[in-house]
Amino acid sequence: MTDPESLADRVQEGDLRIHELEAEADFDTAAEARRLLVERETETDLETIGDYSFPAERAEPNIENMIGAAQVPLGVVGPVAVNGEETSPSSQNSPNSANEGGAASGEHYLPLATTEGALLASVNRGLSVIRSAGGADARVTKNGMTRAxxxxxxxxxxxxxxxxxxxxxxxxxxxxxxxxxxxxxxxxxxxxxxxxxxxxxxxxxxxxxxxxxxxxxxxxxxxxxxxxxxxxxxxxLSGNLCSDKKPAAVNAVEGRGRSVTADVVIPGDLVKDRLHTTAEAIVEANTRKNLIGSAKAGSLGFNAHAANVVGAAFLATGQDEAQVVEGANAITTMDARANEDGTTDLYASVSLASLEVGTVGGGTKLPTQAEALEILGLRGGGDPAGSNANALAEIIAVGALAGELSLLAALASNHLASAHEDLGR
Incomplete structure (x- = not known):
């Protein structure tokens, strides 16, 4: 018998092992049988876990012993204004546009999946300021996936x-x-x-x-x-000098996947009017928190919360979520730049040493994640090859930069707690 109840019975009786169900029935029936088994043995209702919108067979390359899907709230931030490599002036004001080479020039909505309230609101505030400043520059400075x-x-x-x-x-x-x-x-x-x-x-x-x-x-x-x-x-075959899914100085120094940097100059009046602080105050907060504080802690990440954006983008676009460990390997720098008229602008950058992303293979083929890449205009392979993954790295870097700007401004103006209170999060 191949109905879910009978299959669950056979597993409980020892006639079948839980990972053998797909050999007895189609993938969705196997998932349902496995779900029934877990419900029986744990006395748990798995109705929501079993309410997924794609054929279970689509997930076969990505998971074993499937019982359903985990639903994480997914939103968008942006538009993300990026001046990427091979900048195409014609694409600068068009949402979702990318030039023929696949670089991230233009404006893009960035999908982020997270359960952390206030994160997208904060990133959006930073992106709004970056757009008003004319967009951020972003470049992939090194590329190389390693195995040691x-x-x-x-x-x-x-x-x-x-x-x-x-x-x-x-x-x-x-x-x-x-x-x-x-x-x-x-x-x-x-x-x-x-x-x-x-x-x-x-x-x-x-x-x-x-x-x-x-x-x-x-x-x-x-x-x-x-x-x-x-x-x-x-x-x-892996001797841990790669180093994959672990905090490692070698990745901070040599890079792994894409090494990408994004930067922007924010005019002083924008810092005052939109971030409600000064360039000098943000620079001090960055120095004492992200640089000195991180050094005292022995951290490999000299940033405020770059992993927040990296992790949310990874979940949304089907990246290997464990590699957020390396994605957090980032340094945020801030500098106050005096002008002749007596005003002071803010230079801000974030450099992610080991951002491991792709637009083909793995979780990028799952329906939800494929749609998220479609939002970015980066689903599948680029022309030339590699350009879509480079563009994705550039966009994520600018998103991370926006998050750094917003959080450091909130800290510098003592608005962090009140922002969470206002949003009820």
Whole structure:
């Protein structure tokens, strides 16, 4: 029998295992049977979890043992005014426009999914000020998804021999790695030696894919060549020098995924009229909070709350949410710039060292997330390849910058608590 009740019975009786249901029925029936099983065993009503709007089969590449979907409130902020790479003046005043190259020039509504009240209101305030200042500049300054296998050698002599071979035979490694993908390109390999361990940090241009799986498969092929040609023996395909989904100084210094910076100059009168403070006060708050305070805490993130925007954008657009860890690897800088007329403008920037985003593959193919990317005009691959992911990184960076501006202004003017009280959050 393939009705949900019967399938749930068979799992409870031990005739089927919970992960085998899709072999007995279609994906939606399997999800319903699994949901019934959980309801029985936990005495929980899962009506809302089971009320999802897409065929369960669409989620098959993304999850196992599906019982339904988690619904997170999704809103939009913007328009986000971005002067991205290859700026196209004709696109500057058109919502959702992007130039042919896929850079983020123009104005875009940015979907954000979150349960944190007041977040979108705060980001929107910052974006409004940025628009009034003529928009923010944003650039992807470095691109490279990394995977770092670890090898065992007998000692430093074999380690040196392995490193020398790798440095002299990059083309052989590139040929092996790129044979596994039609899109990815090996950019380089950085060796690290620790005693009898050799780490090779491979970096790839994965185009519009976030590219973690692509990098892993390509690196595995390259490792086979290393083992054949050197004394090194592979211990683990990931040796944590990548470093994926963990706070890591190597990502703050070398970058991972997209390294992207956004900046803007806010005229002094805008700071006063719209942010209700001064450039000097925001600069002091940033220095004492984001720089000195973060240094004293030993933080890798020297920012106010960049992860708020990164995390909300990741959930909305189908990114790997665990990589918010690296996305929070950001430095916010503020500077007061005096003018000849005696006024003072505010220079503001945020630099995200390791923003791992894509517009193809993974969760970007799920219906809700695909629609969110459609809002941005960035669904699927760009032309040229990689341009859509670059544009997404630029837009998220400007959104994060807006959030930094708004929060620091609220702190500098002592309005943070009252803002949350006014919104009842």
């Amino acid at each position: 296998p670890v090898f065992r050698v007998e000692g430093v002599a074999e380690a040196a021999e392995t490193v020398e071979w790798v440095e002299e035979n990059l083309e052989s490694l590139r040929e092996a790695a790129e044979s596994t993908t039609s899109h990815g390109e090996l950019l380089g390999v950085e060796p690290y030696v620790v005693g009898d361990s050799v780490y090779l940090r491979f970096a790839y241009d994965t185009k519009d894919a976030m590219g973690m799986n692509m990098a892993t498969i390509a690196t595995e092929a390259a490792c086979e060549v290393v083992e054949e040609e050197t004394p090194a023996s592979l211990v683990a």
